[in-house]
Amino acid sequence: MEIATLENIILAGYFISLCVLFGFGISAFTMVYHHLKHRYDEEPELNDLKTQFGDETNFPVVTIQLPLYNELYVSQRVIEACCNISYPKEKLEIQVLDDSTDETTLVVSESVSKYQRLGFDIKHIRRGSREGFKAGALKFGMETARGEYIAIFDADFVPYSDFLEQTIPYFENEKIGMVQTRWEHLNGDNSLITKIQSLALDGHFIMEQNVRNKAGYFINFNGTGGVWRKSCILDAGNWEADTITEDLDLSYRAQLRGWKFKFLPYVTSPAELPSEINALKAQQFRWTKGAVEVARKMLWKVWKSDIPFHIKVHSTFHLTNNIVFPFIFLAGLFNVPIVFIKHQGGFETYFQIMSIFVLAFIGSFLFYMLAQKELYTDWRKRLLLFPLFMSGSMGFAVNNTRAVIEGLFKKKSEFVRTPKYNLSNTSSDRLKNQNVEFEWLNKKYVPLHVSLSVIFESLLAVYFILGIFMSLYFVEIAALPFQLLFFSGFGFTSYLSLKHAWLARKAQKHRIAIEAQSPFAIKS
Numbered sequence: 363m364e365i366a367t368l369e370n371i372i373l374a375g376y377f378i379s380l381c382v383l384f385g386f387g388i389s390a391f392t393m394v395y396h397h398l399k400h401r402y403d404e405e406p407e408l409n410d411l412k413t414q415f416g417d418e419t420n421f422p423v424v425t426i427q428l429p430l431y432n433e434l435y436v437s438q439r440v441i442e443a444c445c446n447i448s449y450p451k452e453k454l455e456i457q458v459l460d461d462s463t464d465e466t467t468l469v470v471s472e473s474v475s476k477y478q479r480l481g482f483d484i485k486h487i488r489r490g491s492r493e494g495f496k497a498g499a500l501k502f503g504m505e506t507a508r509g510e511y512i513a514i515f516d517a518d519f520v521p522y523s524d525f526l527e528q529t530i531p532y533f534e535n536e537k538i539g540m541v542q543t544r545w546e547h548l549n550g551d552n553s554l555i556t557k558i559q560s561l562a563l564d565g566h567f568i569m570e571q572n573v574r575n576k577a578g579y580f581i582n583f584n585g586t587g588g589v590w591r592k593s594c595i596l597d598a599g600n601w602e603a604d605t606i607t608e609d610l611d612l613s614y615r616a617q618l619r620g621w622k623f624k625f626l627p628y629v630t631s632p633a634e635l636p637s638e639i640n641a642l643k644a645q646q647f648r649w650t651k652g653a654v655e656v657a658r659k660m661l662w663k664v665w666k667s668d669i670p671f672h673i674k675v676h677s678t679f680h681l682t683n684n685i686v687f688p689f690i691f692l693a694g695l696f697n698v699p700i701v702f703i704k705h706q707g708g709f710e711t712y713f714q715i716m717s718i719f720v721l722a723f724i725g726s727f728l729f730y731m732l733a734q735k736e737l738y739t740d741w742r743k744r745l746l747l748f749p750l751f752m753s754g755s756m757g758f759a760v761n762n763t764r765a766v767i768e769g770l771f772k773k774k775s776e777f778v779r780t781p782k783y784n785l786s787n788t789s790s791d792r793l794k795n796q797n798v799e800f801e802w803l804n805k806k807y808v809p810l811h812v813s814l815s816v817i818f819e820s821l822l823a824v825y826f827i828l829g830i831f832m833s834l835y836f837v838e839i840a841a842l843p844f845q846l847l848f849f850s851g852f853g854f855t856s857y858l859s860l861k862h863a864w865l866a867r868k869a870q871k872h873r874i875a876i877e878a879q880s881p882f883a884i885k886s
Contacts, residue, residue, distance in 0.1 A: 429496050433517035455484075569858060688759075754855070
């Protein structure tokens with residue numbers, strides 16, 4: 363292949379990649395616009411439950427579903443929290459949908475028996491298989507659920523006692539099919555990983571869920587921390603297991619049927635964030651692949667429907683936003699040879715045009731800045747994490763690109779749940795002599811192996827070191843910020859992936875050695 367032809371391929375590939383990233387980055391300005399436009403919109407006053415229904419005997423029956431799979435450390439916590447929700451016992455049903463294959467089942471059984479003796483209508487439901495994974499468990503529970511409304515919490519959530527008081531009144535509007543609360547972070551300050559996740563999730567809830575809802579666009583149920591009208595679930599076709607993000611799938615099917623959703627930005631449901639990076643990568647892989655599966659399944663239905671054109675366009679961006687990861691990967695790959703091409707000269711107009719793509723980064727910055735400003739008084743301090751968040755997004759490009767490819771080509775995979783360990787921001791008070799960042803280390807479920815993607819992440823980190831040296835040598839200073847972000851992203855991701863897996867295997871060997879020495883050793 364001639365050098366000129368190779369240069370043209372690189373220039374074209376780089377341009378196309380940046381165009382795609384630019385398109386999704388610029389869409390952030392749309393969210394910023396709607397945020398500023400609707401931020402002072404007044405919510406209509408709602409009647410509380412007693413005003414709506416009078417005596418407690420007239421309250422609607424609510425079923426709380428708790429889908430569990432091998433959640434030894436948090437299953438008892440979420441059951442206790444749900445039993446502490448302020449609602450008449452005779453109007454509350456709790457279904458513990460337990461697909462566990464370990465001692466979690468015993469913990470759940472004991473906890474359920476305890477609250478049954480206290481007069482709660484709580485059931486320990488076992489299917490005998492994981493068919494359909496979480497979607498299958500929820501659908502199985504629906505068959506016997508007696509509630510008019512269905513609240514759902516994943517095992518790592520700790521709902522507040524007033525959760526139903528804050529959400530059920532919105533169903534006075536008969537068009538409302540689902541009410542979603544914002545996630546609060548139990549362990550958001552425990553480590554750099556959890557702090558960056560907090561920044562990302564706050565942006566999602568405040569600048570995506572909240573803004574979309576106020577602007578009249580489709581939003582999605584986040585899989586937990588929300589309440590459904592049972593008739594809405596059934597009308598939309600019930601839970602389906604043909605994607606691994608059953609929450610996004612059902613959300614679009616319901617809204618295409620005409621149901622309205624309500625997002626509550628200031629009603630929160632506390633949850634635990636992944637503290638170990640290989641578990642986080644598995645979670646991000648699942649979310650990314652599942653979103654692509656839903657896009658493949660639902661996009662044609664969106665465009666075939668009679669909803670307004672602007673909602674179709676926005677829904678397309680919503681469902682396909684994970685397609686950015688392959689183009690992040692390609693943009694990084696082309697960035698290094700671009701330094702050579704630019705240094706040789708002859709493409710001045712091309713590179714002048716390329717400078718406009720910086721606007722996409724400005725849009726992303728404003729997006730996350732406004733989210734932090736909306737929620738925290740120390741938002742300026744929290745925004746210092748933004749460069750790390752950007753580099754982390756780049757560092758996850760290999761992991762999530764693989765997810766996009768599998769989603770596009772219909773490769774089926776198991777629902778890999780994200781293990782949780784009963785951690786919180788106060789963990790250091792309980793374990794004063796242990797580094798809270800690694801409190802998860804001696805727990806079960808910690809991933810002991812890394813995926814093959816870590817090899818590519820490591821190689822790409824080295825690749826961008828070479829790119830940095832070349833940029834310095836040719837004095838192409840404009841390329842340095844992006845190459846530094848790519849290097850830190852891939853370097854940080856691959857290093858932590860290997861470190862956390864190595865520490866986990868080391869801790870496991872130590873634990874096995876202790877257990878072998880004493881038959882009375884307490885097993886974690």
